Amino acid sequence: MLSILLLLAGAALAFCSVWIQMQQREQEWLRQKLRRYESLSSKEEQERQLASNIAELERQEEFLNTQISNLQQESRELDAKVYLQAIDYYEPKFDFIKSSQYVIHLKNLKLDQEKMRKDGKAFISNVKLTLDGNQRKGDKMIKSLLNLIKEAFETQCDYAIREVKYNNVSNLEKRIISTFNKLNKLSEVTCCEISQGYLKLKVEELYLKYELEEKQQEEKEKDRAIREQMKQEEKERIKLEKARREAEEAKQIEKQYEEDIEKVRREMEQAAGTQLDDYQRQIQYLQEQLSKAQTNTENKEKSVSNFKRLKSGYIYVVSNIGSLGRDVYRIFMTKNNNPDVYVKTMNPAVPFPFDVHFKIYSEEASETVEYLHQQFNNKRVNLVNERREFFNVRLDEIEQAVQKICRETGALRIEKFEKVPQALEYRRTQAAERRSDYHTTLTDAYVQEEGEIA
Structure with a gap:
């Protein structure tokens, strides 16, 4: 019995040993599996952290892109301001048509300045001084002071008039006036001064010189264009x-x-x-x-x-009262193979289509349209850019000019003439707006009436 018990005990002990080993192996397996999960958990944490970092970097990138865009916009605005300051909007002081008129006026102006200097009205002194009790020495000293003032002022004026350009004319005027004020301030003790009349003539000379050079440049460009056109013709x-x-x-x-x-x-x-x-x-x-x-x-x-x-082509006179207003016409030439389609599709950015008033065939299209442009040159909508062919003129004036060319040359064939613009889309839009305003008025009146009854 004891042996059986010992045998059972030994078997139980062996089983326990095997079971313990199995448990140990299972624990080791579980530990390994746990370590794998721990590694996976760490990896997921790293991925979450990485994703967070990426999101933060993307936010920073978006912020930087916004900053860059803002800086670029500010740079463009600054460039525009600098450009506007550079050209320094200039309104002409004179309305001469030819440079020769400027030359004559400038010559007369210089004669006026010379007369003021000779008559003692340019650089003047309102006091008599004596030096060592000698009136002559006092007069000589005053004359020397006036000559110094003259040299200083004339030097500044000559520099300004010589260097004047489109982007510095206003600043140079300020410099002349500043020099005038400084010299008069410094010579207060001796009662010497530059007269206001002489200053006015110098400023006038500055602007005359500037406008003369602009007019001469304009004439050169026109002459060059005419020569090129004549050469081509x-x-x-x-x-x-x-x-x-x-x-x-x-x-x-x-x-x-x-x-x-x-x-x-x-x-x-x-x-x-x-x-x-x-x-x-x-x-x-x-x-x-x-x-x-x-x-x-x-x-x-x-x-x-x-x-x-x-050399031939079609000349069109078109209007767009919905986009440009009344009595504004474009007078232009086209050599397009399908001119009617070209006119219908031109300027798609405007809200309403153009209406054709004149369609004219000319054997000398370039000369004809140039003649019409010259006839209404002073009525251009854009007085700066001659390539903008819009004119603020009545249609009957255009008709008279066209008929005159027909009589004198016989080289025109008027294929279409419409005195009144159809402007269908514009008129329908106005009608729709009136209907909308009418219904809105009725609705407001009804709402007000209901409110009063309530």
Whole structure:
């Protein structure tokens, strides 16, 4: 019995040992698994941290992009302000049309300045001084002081007038006035001064000089444009004349071949035998040459036609009362192959379509539109940029100018003339706005009436 118990105890002990080992292995396995989960948990934490860092960096990037955008906008605004300050909006003080008028006025102005200096009205002294009891020495000292003031003031004025440009004319005027005030302040003790009248003439000279140079530059650019246009027109004229001459020569050659063929045919009527074959070969040869000459004539005449076509085009007069108001017209030329479609689709940014008042075909389109622009040059909407072809003018004035060109040149063909703009979309929009205002008024009145009853 005891042995059985010992055997059972031993078996139990062995089982317990095996079970403990199994438990230990399971614990180790669980520890390893736990470590894996711990690693996974750490990885997830790292990923969460990384995601948080990325989100923070993205927020910082967005903030920096916003700052950069704001700085760029401020930079553009600053550039615009600097540019506006640089050009320093200038309103002309004189309204001379030609530079020669400025030159004459400037010359007269200098004569006025010289007269003021000679008459003692430019640099003046209102006191008599004596030096060592000597009046002559006192007068000499006053004269020397006035000469010093004159040299200082004239030097500043000469510099300003010599260096004046579009971006410094106002500052140079301020410099002249500042010099005037400083010199008069310094010479108060000796009662010497520069007169206001002389200062006015110097400032006037500054602006005259500036406007003269601007006018001369404008005239140079216009002259250059005219020369280029004349040069281009001369080239076109030479090419056209050459094409016409070649076409005439080709016609003469064609006519000569026709006459030769007719002559051979007459001679052929009197021929016989082998001589007849010779005439037949001559006719065949002449007909081949005639065919070439006819082709050449067609090509030359086509060249003449192409040159004429290049100079021709359509001139349109259009309005847009909904976008531009009344009595504002665009006068322009187009050589587009489909001009009507071009007019309908031009300027898509404006809210309403354009209405066509004139559609005119001209053999000399460039010259015609240039003439019309010159007729209304003083009525341009944009007085600075001549490429903006809008004019504040009545339609009957445009009609008179067009009819005058027709009478004088006969090179125009008026294909369309509408005196009153249709402006359909604009008028419908106005009608819709009136209906809307009417219904709004009725609704407000009804609401007010209901409120009073309540």
